[in-house]
Amino acid sequence: MIYTNAYDVMETLRTTNQWLGATARAMGSYPGMAAHPWADLMRAWGEVTERSFARMTARPDWGIPxxxxxxxxxxxxxxxxxxxxxxxxxxxxxxxxxxxxxxxxxxxxxxxxxxxxxxxxxxxxxxxxxxxxxxxxxxxxxxxxxxxxxxxxxxxxxxxxxxxxxxxxxxxxxxxxxxxxxxxxxxxxxxxxxxxxxxxxxxxxxxxxxxxxxxxxxxFGRRVTMGQLEQTMIQQVGAGHAGAGRPVYPGLLQLSSFVAMNAGSHAEAFGAQILRVADGTAREADRHNSFYDEYLAVMExxxxxxxxxxxxxxxxxxxxxxxxxxxxxxxxxxxxxxxxxxxxxxxxxxxxxxxxxxxxxxxxxxxxxxxxxxxxxxxxxxxxxxxxxxxxxxxxxxxxxxxxxxxxxxx
Structure with a gap:
C-alpha cells in the first residue's frame, strides 16, 4: 500500500500547479506587461490552469434553482x-x-x-x-x-x-x-x-x-493483479480530513486515468480555451467551463x-x-x-x-x-x-x- 505521504505529495503537486496558474494570471494582468506580446497568453494560460486545478477538490453544486x-x-x-x-x-x-x-x-x-x-x-x-x-x-x-x-x-x-x-x-x-x-x-x-x-x-x-x-x-482489469492494484492505486487519506488514514483510490489518480483515455482531445480542448480566454471570447458559463468544472471535480x-x-x-x-x-x-x-x-x-x-x-x-x-x-x-x-x-x-x-x-x- 502507498502510505499517507504519497497522498499529501499528490495534493501538494495540485496546489502548486494551482498557485503557478494564479501567479501567471497575475503577472499577465500586470499593467506593465501590457505591451509584451506574450502577456495575454500568459494571463490566459494562468487563468485556465488555476481554475482547472482548483476544481479538482471542489464539490460541484447541483445548480437547479x-x-x-x-x-x-x-x-x-x-x-x-x-x-x-x-x-x-x-x-x-x-x-x-x-x-x-x-x-x-x-x-x-x-x-x-x-x-x-x-x-x-x-x-x-x-x-x-x-x-x-x-x-x-x-x-x-x-x-x-x-x-x-x-x-x-x-x-x-x-x-x-x-x-x-x-x-x-x-x-x-x-x-x-x-x-x-x-x-x-x-x-x-x-x-x-x-x-x-x-x-x-x-x-x-x-x-x-x-x-x-x-x-x-x-x-486493464484483466492485465493487472489485485496486488498490483493495491500497491499502485491505493493511498491513505492525509491529515486535515475527517477520513484521515482511510485507504482510498484517490480522485486525482482516477482523473489521470480518465484524461489518459482521451489525452489528445483534452489537450486540444484546453489549448482552444486558452486562446479564447486570450482573445476575450471565452465566457464564464461557456461549454468548456460547464463541462470541465464537472469533469475535473473528483472524489476519493x-x-x-x-x-x-x-x-x-x-x-x-x-x-x-x-x-x-x-x-x-x-x-x-x-x-x-x-x-x-x-x-x-x-x-x-x-x-x-x-x-x-x-x-x-x-x-x-x-x-x-x-x-x-x-x-x-x-x-x-x-x-x-x-x-x-x-x-x-x-x-x-x-x-x-x-x-x-x-x-x-x-x-
Whole structure:
C-alpha cells in the first residue's frame, strides 16, 4: 500500500500547479506587461490552469434553482435528504408549488470518481415529468475510519434500503457503474419481499458482463493483479480530513486515468480555451467551463469498493455468472419476476461497450419476455446515453414510455 505521504505529495503537486496558474494570471494582468506580446497568453494560460486545478477538490453544486411548470411559472426546487448514511444519502428534488408527479424515479449515480452531480443534466431533463430521487455518494476522505469499510456488498445494501424506503411504486434508473449492483439489489428485494419489487429497472451503459465486449477498461482489469492494484492505486487519506488514514483510490489518480483515455482531445480542448480566454471570447458559463468544472471535480473512492469491484465484477464476473453474494447469502437474479427491465447501450460507448449491459437480460430467468427490453442508440458514446443529445432527443422519451408502460403493478 502507498502510505499517507504519497497522498499529501499528490495534493501538494495540485496546489502548486494551482498557485503557478494564479501567479501567471497575475503577472499577465500586470499593467506593465501590457505591451509584451506574450502577456495575454500568459494571463490566459494562468487563468485556465488555476481554475482547472482548483476544481479538482471542489464539490460541484447541483445548480437547479427551479424548473418550468405546465402553468407557465418557474417552480423552486428544494433538495431534501430522505435517508442519511455515512457513505451516501438518498435525496429528493422537491419541486415547490406543484402536485407530485406520478412517475417516481430513483437515479442511481455511479461511485466511480465523480460526484452524483455528474447526473445534473439527467435530473434537469426528468424533473418536469417526474419526482426525482438520487443516490448522493460522499467523498470517502470525509468519512471517519470509525464508520468502517464500504465495499460492493455495502453499496448493494444501501441501494436495497433506499429502494425499500421509496416503496414499490418506483422506477429505478442505474447509470454506468452501478448497473450490476442495482440488478443485485432488485434481486435481493425480490427474494426477501417479492411484493416490494420496483415497477421498472433501467440499466444504462453498465458492466453487467465486462467480458461480453472488450474495452480499455476491461482489458486493464484483466492485465493487472489485485496486488498490483493495491500497491499502485491505493493511498491513505492525509491529515486535515475527517477520513484521515482511510485507504482510498484517490480522485486525482482516477482523473489521470480518465484524461489518459482521451489525452489528445483534452489537450486540444484546453489549448482552444486558452486562446479564447486570450482573445476575450471565452465566457464564464461557456461549454468548456460547464463541462470541465464537472469533469475535473473528483472524489476519493473507498479502497474496498474499488478493489472489490475489480475483483468480483470484472475478474470473477460474479453478476454475469449469477454468483453474487451479500453477507454470505446468494443473490439470485432469477428471482426478479415483477420488475420490468430495460437496457440502454450506446453504439460508440468505449467504457461499457454494447453487450456488457444487455447481458443482464438472459439472467432474468423468472421474468416474462414481455417485461424485458433493450435499445442500442446509434452513434452514441458513454456520456451521451445519459446526459447528451442522444439522451435528450431519443433515450429520455424512450425511457419515459417504458416507465408509463409499467404503470400498473406486475402480477
Amino acid at each position: 427551479s424548473v418550468p411548470g405546465g402553468d407557465g411559472r418557474d417552480h423552486p426546487v428544494r433538495i431534501e435528504t430522505l435517508v442519511e448514511k455515512p457513505f451516501g444519502d438518498l435525496i429528493h428534488f422537491a419541486v415547490q408549488g406543484r402536485a407530485p408527479r406520478p412517475r417516481r424515479v430513483l437515479l442511481v449515480a455511479p461511485m466511480s470518481g465523480h460526484y452524483a452531480t455528474l447526473l445534473r443534466k439527467t435530473v434537469i431533463s426528468l424533473l418536469p415529468d417526474c419526482e426525482v430521487f438520487v443516490t448522493d455518494w460522499h467523498n470517502a476522505r470525509d468519512v471517519p475510519l470509525s464508520e468502517g469499510a464500504f465495499d460492493i456488498e455495502a453499496y448493494t445494501l444501501y441501494l436495497a434500503q433506499f429502494m425499500r424506503h421509496l416503496g414499490a411504486d418506483l422506477h429505478v434508473i442505474a447509470v454506468c457503474q452501478p448497473a450490476p449492483l442495482a440488478l443485485a439489489a432488485t434481486a435481493m428485494i425480490a427474494q426477501d419481499t417479492p411484493e416490494a419489487q420496483p415497477r421498472s429497472l433501467t440499466l444504462i451503459g453498465g458492466p453487467v458482463d465486462p467480458d461480453a465486449a472488450a474495452t480499455d477498461v476491461t482489458d 473512492m473507498p479502497a474496498e469498493f474499488y478493489l472489490s469491484t475489480v475483483a468480483r465484477i470484472f475478474k470473477a464476473r460474479e453478476i454475469a455468472r449469477n454468483a453474487f453474494t451479500v453477507d454470505g447469502q446468494p443473490v439470485d437474479i432469477g428471482c426478479i419476476d415483477r420488475t420490468a427491465v430495460h437496457v440502454i447501450e450506446g453504439e460508440a460507448d468505449d467504457i461499457s461497450a454494447p453487450g456488457q449491459c444487455r447481458a443482464a437480460l438472459p439472467l432474468l430467468t423468472g421474468l416474462p419476455e414481455t417485461k424485458k427490453a433493450a435499445h442500442l442508440e446509434p452513434g452514441a458514446g458513454h456520456y451521451g446515453i445519459f446526459a447528451g443529445r442522444s439522451w435528450r432527443d431519443s433515450i429520455r422519451p424512450l425511457v419515459l414510455r417504458f416507465i408509463d408502460a409499467q404503470a400498473q403493478p406486475g402480477d
